[in-house]
Amino acid sequence: MSQLQQIDMDTNNPPQRWAVVGGGMMGMTVAHRLAQAGQQVTLLEAAPELGGLTSAWNLGSVVWDRYYHVTLLSDSNLRGLLEEIGLEKELKWVETKTGFYANGRLYSMSNALEFLNFPPLRLLEKFRLGGTIFAASKMQNWKRLESIPVDEWLERWSGKGTFQKIWLPLLKAKLGDAYQKTSAAFIWAHINRMYKARRTGHKKEMFGYVPGGYARILDRLAEVLRDEGVEIVCDAAVQVAERTSTGEVDVQLKDGSRRAYDRVVFTIPSPHIAAACPQLSVDERRKLQSIEYLGIVCASMLLKKPISEYYVTNITDTWVPLTAVIEMSTIVDPAELGGHSLVYLPKYLAPGDETFHLSDDAIKERFLSTLEKMYSHFSREDVVAMQVARTRNVMAIPTLNYSERLPGMVTSVPGIFTVNSSHILKGNLNVNETIEVAEDAVRDVLLPALNEVSRETASAEPRPALPC
Numbered sequence: 001m002s003q004l005q006q007i008d009m010d011t012n013n014p015p016q017r018w019a020v021v022g023g024g025m026m027g028m029t030v031a032h033r034l035a036q037a038g039q040q041v042t043l044l045e046a047a048p049e050l051g052g053l054t055s056a057w058n059l060g061s062v063v064w065d066r067y068y069h070v071t072l073l074s075d076s077n078l079r080g081l082l083e084e085i086g087l088e089k090e091l092k093w094v095e096t097k098t099g100f101y102a103n104g105r106l107y108s109m110s111n112a113l114e115f116l117n118f119p120p121l122r123l124l125e126k127f128r129l130g131g132t133i134f135a136a137s138k139m140q141n142w143k144r145l146e147s148i149p150v151d152e153w154l155e156r157w158s159g160k161g162t163f164q165k166i167w168l169p170l171l172k173a174k175l176g177d178a179y180q181k182t183s184a185a186f187i188w189a190h191i192n193r194m195y196k197a198r199r200t201g202h203k204k205e206m207f208g209y210v211p212g213g214y215a216r217i218l219d220r221l222a223e224v225l226r227d228e229g230v231e232i233v234c235d236a237a238v239q240v241a242e243r244t245s246t247g248e249v250d251v252q253l254k255d256g257s258r259r260a261y262d263r264v265v266f267t268i269p270s271p272h273i274a275a276a277c278p279q280l281s282v283d284e285r286r287k288l289q290s291i292e293y294l295g296i297v298c299a300s301m302l303l304k305k306p307i308s309e310y311y312v313t314n315i316t317d318t319w320v321p322l323t324a325v326i327e328m329s330t331i332v333d334p335a336e337l338g339g340h341s342l343v344y345l346p347k348y349l350a351p352g353d354e355t356f357h358l359s360d361d362a363i364k365e366r367f368l369s370t371l372e373k374m375y376s377h378f379s380r381e382d383v384v385a386m387q388v389a390r391t392r393n394v395m396a397i398p399t400l401n402y403s404e405r406l407p408g409m410v411t412s413v414p415g416i417f418t419v420n421s422s423h424i425l426k427g428n429l430n431v432n433e434t435i436e437v438a439e440d441a442v443r444d445v446l447l448p449a450l451n452e453v454s455r456e457t458a459s460a461e462p463r464p465a466l467p468c
Helices: 003-011 025-036 076-084 112-116 123-138 150-158 160-181 185-198 213-227 270-276 282-290 360-374 431-458
Strands: 017-021 040-044 056-059 062-065 092-095 098-102 105-108 206-209 231-233 238-243 249-253 258-261 263-266 293-303 312-315 324-327 341-349 383-396 416-418
Touching (some): 017 258, 025 213, 076 431, 112 123, 123 150, 123 160, 150 160, 160 312, 160 341, 213 231, 249 263, 263 270, 270 282, 270 383, 293 360
Parallel strands (some): 017 263, 040 231, 098 312
Antiparallel strands (some): 092 206, 098 105, 249 258, 293 341
């Protein structure tokens, strides 16, 4: 018997009717765990298909992920879920290489020797960079790092030269001007994840994927949800959720229809939650609206031949309008891609950036002309297919003292909960962290709330909301 099932049985109550708003990996995992615990669950997704940021699309004749995703050896939460739904054994693991584009040149940075020979840094700067990464990997008190600006922390540990040549361009490529209010916990989380991947036994970068990509994972997980009795409703954008005098939560959909539930869990971005829940307190709405997000514009390209041998090429030249170049076909078997190479060209941006207003053709032209300058061998004639994806609320920025200002998962409105990627505190946004937040929330917050409701019903006195 699982821990989730045990918690449910301890309530001695009939199943509650739950709506989970948002059909990405967060929402699907929440729905899965609630259903396992014997609850009656409906999954509401605004888009025509499930998946959110992990959804797939057609790129030419190929169906693959809309945005780039890989699995690390250390991704225990994701691998555990894949094992549970029968896909973990199919994971294919590949050793990858890392590139750097600096001062107009492409360098390999895939092992210790290449690191020591990296021309842009002097020997002392290399040692300080390596020391910074090693020190961060050993730090356990991430909370203390929340009060330290990331640029101050990196310059203190790595020195001014290394900071100016490496860290500052990388911070700007990922965060834009928002790096100035981002805490050191951000870089700690990134270093920790990559370092943990190497502590699994392989002292090299090993990344994995499920054949068929996330389309396969989502299809299988949706099948499991349906077998568990979860009702899946797509094209079901939630406009308003309000608690009624009967104690139910009335959910109004964009198409004008209404549904009634005992509990509603929002897994969508925080600004959308604030807009959909008018009964939240002024303080809750302020906290939700004050969470700052990064958006992304990401082009996917199928090519006749690879651009490089590197899974990721980090970019420190500030003229390049890309966060990185991701050569996904260094991991994915080209046979799954029609014999082609698959390259992602992401650029993380503030939600209000003018790039979001550009047409797909304008973005394609910007990115293709950039590749022509970066790679002398690149030709547009090699492009088989190219599409542009964009979304404004991807990653909550871990600003200074972020966890102290984050609203709790249990709201002031009885029966309404928030569980989304903004609750990732000890990591950066990725599928593994998303699943961990979802499972922790179900175990520690959502199911225990049933006991709290039972006690409230037994006594006439109202009780305060549970803390996160």
